[in-house]
Amino acid sequence: MSALRRCAWMLLALALGAPVFANPYLPIDDDAVLERLPERTDPSLRDVKRLRTALDRNPGDLALAVRLARRAIEAARETGDPRFFGQAQAALAPWWKQPDPPAQALLLRATLKQSTHDFTGALADLDRLIVANPRDGQALLTRATVLTVQGRYAEARADCTRIARLTVPLVTIACDAAPASVSGEAASAYQALSGALAAPGADAGLAEWAHTLAGEIAQRRGNAAAAEAHFRAALVLDSRDPYLLAAYADFLLDRNRPAEVVPLLKDYTRNDNLLLRLALAEARLLEMRSSFDAHRSALEDRFDAARRRGDALHRREEARYALEIAGNSARALALARENWKVQRESADLRILLSAAKAAGDTAALREAGDWARAHRLEDAAITVLLQVR
Amino acid sequence: MKSLLALLFCLSASGAFAHKPSDSYLTLERHGAAVQGQWDIALRDLDVAITLDANGDGEITWGEVRAKRAEIVAYALSRIDMVSGGTACPLEAADALIDQHSDGAYAVLRLSATCPQPGPALSVDYRLLFDIDPTHRGLLQYVEDGRIHSAIFSAESRAQTLGAGTAWQQLAAYVHEGVWHIWLGFDHILFLLSLLLPAVLLRHGGAWQPAESFRAAFWDVAKIVTAFTVAHSITLTLAALDVVSLPSRWVESAIALSVVLAAINNVFPVVSHGRWLAAFGFGLIHGFGFAGALRDLGLPTGSLALSLFGFNVGVELGQLAIVGVFLPAAFWLRGTWTYRRVVLAGGSALIAAIASVWLVERAFNVAILPALA
Numbered sequence: 172m173s174a175l176r177r178c179a180w181m182l183l184a185l186a187l188g189a190p191v192f193a194n195p196y197l198p199i200d201d202d203a204v205l206e207r208l209p210e211r212t213d214p215s216l217r218d219v220k221r222l223r224t225a226l227d228r229n230p231g232d233l234a235l236a237v238r239l240a241r242r243a244i245e246a247a248r249e250t251g252d253p254r255f256f257g258q259a260q261a262a263l264a265p266w267w268k269q270p271d272p273p274a275q276a277l278l279l280r281a282t283l284k285q286s287t288h289d290f291t292g293a294l295a296d297l298d299r300l301i302v303a304n305p306r307d308g309q310a311l312l313t314r315a316t317v318l319t320v321q322g323r324y325a326e327a328r329a330d331c332t333r334i335a336r337l338t339v340p341l342v343t344i345a346c347d348a349a350p351a352s353v354s355g356e357a358a359s360a361y362q363a364l365s366g367a368l369a370a371p372g373a374d375a376g377l378a379e380w381a382h383t384l385a386g387e388i389a390q391r392r393g394n395a396a397a398a399e400a401h402f403r404a405a406l407v408l409d410s411r412d413p414y415l416l417a418a419y420a421d422f423l424l425d426r427n428r429p430a431e432v433v434p435l436l437k438d439y440t441r442n443d444n445l446l447l448r449l450a451l452a453e454a455r456l457l458e459m460r461s462s463f464d465a466h467r468s469a470l471e472d473r474f475d476a477a478r479r480r481g482d483a484l485h486r487r488e489e490a491r492y493a494l495e496i497a498g499n500s501a502r503a504l505a506l507a508r509e510n511w512k513v514q515r516e517s518a519d520l521r522i523l524l525s526a527a528k529a530a531g532d533t534a535a536l537r538e539a540g541d542w543a544r545a546h547r548l549e550d551a552a553i554t555v556l557l558q559v560r
Numbered sequence: 561m562k563s564l565l566a567l568l569f570c571l572s573a574s575g576a577f578a579h580k581p582s583d584s585y586l587t588l589e590r591h592g593a594a595v596q597g598q599w600d601i602a603l604r605d606l607d608v609a610i611t612l613d614a615n616g617d618g619e620i621t622w623g624e625v626r627a628k629r630a631e632i633v634a635y636a637l638s639r640i641d642m643v644s645g646g647t648a649c650p651l652e653a654a655d656a657l658i659d660q661h662s663d664g665a666y667a668v669l670r671l672s673a674t675c676p677q678p679g680p681a682l683s684v685d686y687r688l689l690f691d692i693d694p695t696h697r698g699l700l701q702y703v704e705d706g707r708i709h710s711a712i713f714s715a716e717s718r719a720q721t722l723g724a725g726t727a728w729q730q731l732a733a734y735v736h737e738g739v740w741h742i743w744l745g746f747d748h749i750l751f752l753l754s755l756l757l758p759a760v761l762l763r764h765g766g767a768w769q770p771a772e773s774f775r776a777a778f779w780d781v782a783k784i785v786t787a788f789t790v791a792h793s794i795t796l797t798l799a800a801l802d803v804v805s806l807p808s809r810w811v812e813s814a815i816a817l818s819v820v821l822a823a824i825n826n827v828f829p830v831v832s833h834g835r836w837l838a839a840f841g842f843g844l845i846h847g848f849g850f851a852g853a854l855r856d857l858g859l860p861t862g863s864l865a866l867s868l869f870g871f872n873v874g875v876e877l878g879q880l881a882i883v884g885v886f887l888p889a890a891f892w893l894r895g896t897w898t899y900r901r902v903v904l905a906g907g908s909a910l911i912a913a914i915a916s917v918w919l920v921e922r923a924f925n926v927a928i929l930p931a932l933a
């Protein structure tokens with residue numbers, strides 16, 4: 172395309188796009204729908220509103236505040252919408268800054284701190300809970316999760332051992348499988364987890380999550396057929412879990428099946444993580460060009476908005492965007508490095524390695540490789556990245 | 561128990577913050593006393609605060625928003641305050657419009673405000689939604705003299721003081737404020753005059769004699785003004801940096817007392833040679849008074865030193881202007897009976913009387929005189 176024609180296209184786009192997006196307007200039609208609330212798709216989310224109204228009338232009611240915070244955290248997880256985390260925090264406001272709040276409030280506070288990547292704060296709260304009650308299964312499980320994210324696998328596994336007598340076997344096995352599978356015991360972790368999943372009678376939510384985890388482990392071990400079976404089993408149990416959708420989309424992208432990602436994610440464009448996967452798929456599909464362009468600029472806007480508000484929660488996704496969509500390997504590496512300081516999951520190492528390779532930074536490559544070897548990380552994609560220099 | 565265990569476990573690091581969180585976008589543009597602005601607030605956030613979805617079907621229609629336009633404006637305006645020059649700048653907003661952002665529909669409020677006594681800085685206090693969602697942020701773009709400054713309001717930092725113009729303009733504005741503060745703050749002028757009135761005279765054997773040379777009178781004045789300046793600069797700085805803070809009622813009463821004592825000393829002299837020491841001692845108290853005035857103007861974050869320096873320079877310039885008018889005139893009249901009896905004795909008695917009333921007013925928080933100082 173000549174420069175002149177590109178210019179003409181841009182002018183046209185501006186002329187058409189500007190009146191729609193740039194100017195505040197006065198709608199004419201009373202029936203025009205301006206916004207769809209999350210409870211449109213899930214009416215049970217009205218509980219959050221109802222509980223909040225009740226708490227407004229009785230501020231300081233611990234039992235009510237805990238119910239609201241718990242429901243709002245669930246809602247945040249189901250929808251991927253951080254506004255619900257904010258509402259959970261607001262419910263806990265009287266106890267948020269207390270050094271020693273009641274145990275129920277402390278556990279929820281730790282969970283919320285974890286969700287905003289304040290891992291140090293979360294661990295301090297969890298340590299306090301576990302010292303007060305060494306048999307607090309929820310606190311132990313949450314601490315194991317945080318420690319796994321930080322790459323402290325031995326400590327995480329010690330916590331999982333401690334909950335064995337406090338809950339059902341599937342929880343204990345899954346708790347242990349997460350750290351074990353990335354520290355040299357992927358085969359036995361997978362075996363234990365798939366064995367536990369085969370036993371009947373598991374709670375649907377629990378089974379969905381365990382299948383997702385099993386799918387991720389199978390994928391890292393290079394067993395695509397098993398991974399796909401687990402992801403599909405999980406989708407049957409909950410087809411809207413954003414974490415599962417992202418994991419399955421990553422699997423499909425790895426298998427170079429972008430056409431299947433589009434129908435999976437096209438209704439979730441409000442979710443930045445899922446929008447990124449959708450755009451990554453569309454980038455590989457010629458017929459999705461116009462949709463890709465729109466999604467790419469939407470992502471750019473979202474990352475820009477996050478930067479403006481001073482958030483650093485998106486770094487892994489933003490690094491991936493910079494590397495795979497914007498083609499800016501230097502920026503991708505800077506973001507991946509910042510992210511690696513906070514989170515050390517397999518996906519964090521993978522984007523660090525990819526960015527280091529693209530940027531030709533051999534020191535970063537060596538560092539990442541050393542970490543993978545020291546922890547005996549088993550991940551097919553990372554092995555490939557480390558082999559091909 | 562089982563399902564909650566799973567729930568908490570599932571909150572892995574990724575996916576937690578997948579959507580765009582709650583932000584509002586506030587733009588303010590200032591031209592002297594007038595402030596214009598725009599405030600974009602997400603309909604989803606307004607729905608949580610004042611329930612826009614009246615029929616509860618999970619969809620917000622224009623009809624539902626239209627029915628609550630007045631309530632939206634009232635809610636938003638009750639959560640923001642602006643102050644300049646120590647006086648509130650009341651905000652008004654036109655009816656809400658709608659705009660589409662990358663994450664959904666927003667209500668758009670067009671704001672306008674007038675600051676009755678615009679000072680160099682504009683302080684904005686922002687409280688929107690923090691009670692409902694402590695992770696909410698207000699993203700501010702502030703425009704003045706074509707320069708754009710951005711800032712973020714959060715639950716931890718709800719107030720922003722926005723500086724004015726370039727560093728030089730800002731400095732000039734604070735110098736200007738300092739000059740006016742000393743000229744309009746009659747207590748400081750009267751204190752200084754009480755100390756300066758006898759400077760053109762000499763005390764000999766219980767009676768006032770004219771000073772022999774202008775030089776001698778000049779040095780006496782210079783010593784007093786310098787001592788006063790050094791003293792109030794010290795306490796102004798300490799108070800502005802929050803190193804020392806005294807209750808303002810105590811400070812204002814002590815300033816009034818200092819005027820009373822300085823004036824009475826001219827009628828019934830106790831201290832005649834070491835008046836610069838009195839200027840220094842009481843100057844320490846006047847410095848706290850200046851700090852209170854400076855605080856009312858609003859200190860821009862990030863240029864505290866500059867505004868402090870400018871204000872102090874302004875106070876000195878205002879003071880020098882008074883001395884520059886006073887000294888030649890007093891020196892010329894020093895030999896007359898009128899100067900000694902009417903100006904020195906009568907004037908001092910009048911000053912002492914006025915300051916005594918201030919002292920009572922300030923110490924007991926009552927109003928006697930029509931406001932002068």
